[in-house]
Amino acid sequence: MAKQHVSTIINGEPVEYLCEAQQTLLDVLRDELNLTGSKEGCSSGDCGACTVIVDGNIVCSCLMLGAEAEGRKITTIEGIAEGDKLHPVQQKFLEHAALQCGFCTPGFIVAAKALLDENKNPTEEETRYWLAGNLCRCTGYDKIVRAVLDAAAVMRGENPPSPAA
Amino acid sequence: MPNLNFSAPTTVDEAVRALAGAQGLAKPLSGGTDLLVQMRSGRVRPEVIVDLKRIPELIGIREEGDRFVIGASTPGAMVYENAALTKAWPGIVEGLDLIGSAQIQGRASLAGNLCNASPAADSVPAMIAARATAVIAGPGGRREAPIEAIVTGPGQTSLGKGEFVVAFHIPKPKPHQSDAYLRFIPRTEMDIAVVGCGVNVTLDESGVCTDARVVLGAVAPTQVIVEEAAQELKGHRLDEETLSRLDAAAQRACKPITDKRGTIEYRTKVAGVLARRAAAIAFERAAGRVAGVH
Numbered sequence: 001m002a003k004q005h006v007s008t009i010i011n012g013e014p015v016e017y018l019c020e021a022q023q024t025l026l027d028v029l030r031d032e033l034n035l036t037g038s039k040e041g042c043s044s045g046d047c048g049a050c051t052v053i054v055d056g057n058i059v060c061s062c063l064m065l066g067a068e069a070e071g072r073k074i075t076t077i078e079g080i081a082e083g084d085k086l087h088p089v090q091q092k093f094l095e096h097a098a099l100q101c102g103f104c105t106p107g108f109i110v111a112a113k114a115l116l117d118e119n120k121n122p123t124e125e126e127t128r129y130w131l132a133g134n135l136c137r138c139t140g141y142d143k144i145v146r147a148v149l150d151a152a153a154v155m156r157g158e159n160p161p162s163p164a165a
Numbered sequence: 166m167p168n169l170n171f172s173a174p175t176t177v178d179e180a181v182r183a184l185a186g187a188q189g190l191a192k193p194l195s196g197g198t199d200l201l202v203q204m205r206s207g208r209v210r211p212e213v214i215v216d217l218k219r220i221p222e223l224i225g226i227r228e229e230g231d232r233f234v235i236g237a238s239t240p241g242a243m244v245y246e247n248a249a250l251t252k253a254w255p256g257i258v259e260g261l262d263l264i265g266s267a268q269i270q271g272r273a274s275l276a277g278n279l280c281n282a283s284p285a286a287d288s289v290p291a292m293i294a295a296r297a298t299a300v301i302a303g304p305g306g307r308r309e310a311p312i313e314a315i316v317t318g319p320g321q322t323s324l325g326k327g328e329f330v331v332a333f334h335i336p337k338p339k340p341h342q343s344d345a346y347l348r349f350i351p352r353t354e355m356d357i358a359v360v361g362c363g364v365n366v367t368l369d370e371s372g373v374c375t376d377a378r379v380v381l382g383a384v385a386p387t388q389v390i391v392e393e394a395a396q397e398l399k400g401h402r403l404d405e406e407t408l409s410r411l412d413a414a415a416q417r418a419c420k421p422i423t424d425k426r427g428t429i430e431y432r433t434k435v436a437g438v439l440a441r442r443a444a445a446i447a448f449e450r451a452a453g454r455v456a457g458v459h
Contacts, residue, residue, distance in 0.1 A: 060268045
């Protein structure tokens with residue numbers, strides 16, 4: 001079968017690629033485009049490590065074919081920071097030590113950014129439900145939730161106290 | 166998966182031709198949240214995948230007279246953003262919303278959940294309870310079928326070669342009609358129903374039930390319409406005696422299996438409890454619903 005030719009927009013830049021019909025978007029991002037920030041955890045849509053934003057919705061890029069991306073707008077973890085300036089979610093993940101091994105972190109940050117784009121002031125419960133599709137085996141989640149809530153406060157222009165050392 | 170052929174037609178006719186013309190297995194693709202997992206595990210080996218999401222008719226929700234029309238491939242995230250549908254049929258929207266994570270909701274569709282044909286599919290019981298229908302396109306043209314006529318067993322549907330669901334028709338609620346869906350899982354999120362129960366009721370002005378449908382999921386090879394349970398509700402308010410007869414009727418309708426999620430005895434018991442609780446919510450919603458507010 002001939003390869004699929006796809007024109008899409010990734011992190012604001014027009015991108016063209018060729019892919020096999022069975023390649024997932026995650027395969028394309030990692031293996032064809034060298035965007036290796038999105039991680040392959042479970043390959044079945046359970047862990048969320050491959051989370052990307054497609055036309056405003058978060059999806060598991062392991063459950064989407066690369067060929068489906070034609071004409072879509074995709075944001076990956078590589079597109080979350082603005083140049084050298086970290087997104088508040090990324091900054092707060094660092095400050096709160098909301099990561100240990102780091103494998104799940106890109107997926108959490110993309111999912112959390114999408115939450116805060118839609119909801120400026122999520123409750124802890126809303127945040128936990130929203131992030132239920134992202135698994136972390138290191139942190140116990142609490143620091144992640146604190147980091148996201150703190151980032152939300154920063155993005156609202158509030159000046160919350162720094163986390164306890 | 167050698168020689169997989171992918172196409173993304175923009176019309177229903179093209180999609181029918183692509184699916185019907187395949188020599189090997191041809192699969193329609195909506196959100197892919199089941200299909201891609203099954204392909205990766207090797208359980209399903211399609212020769213052809215036809216992405217339906219480029220067909221305008223298959224995405225979106227509209228109101229046509231006395232019914233809602235939902236494009237078959239509309240993702241969950243778009244369904245529960247629809248205020249009119251959420252107000253009219255909170256149970257249907259709850260059922261769909263319970264499936265998977267926010268990431269899954271970005272892709273998963275009603276048609277996929279139905280045609281994957283899991284007995285535990287969360288969006289199906291409330292759709293059956295609302296007497297929704299599926300519009301099916303295929304080589305022989307279009308036909309309409311009740312939701313309960315689609316799934317014939319685990320992983321099995323009544324759809325013929327080249328057929329796929331184009332849209333769902335859901336009648337708008339009558340005055341004092343509403344619904345609810347509950348499922349039981351041992352966790353708080355991200356799990357598959359041990360039992361699911363959709364209840365749809367219509368009340369008269371005094372709160373007496375005039376029409377009802379009670380549908381169970383995950384307790385038999387397909388969803389089960391519990392006629393006996395509906396009969397127990399009709400002509401009654403939701404008093405304790407009616408609730409216990411409803412509970413017993415729901416339990417009698419169960420033909421579950423024992424698996425890692427629950428035993429036969431456990432599922433049967435939980436089916437009765439969920440029927441009670443879902444009925445209580447549906448009655449409350451229906452009682453609060455006044456004529457003309459849709």
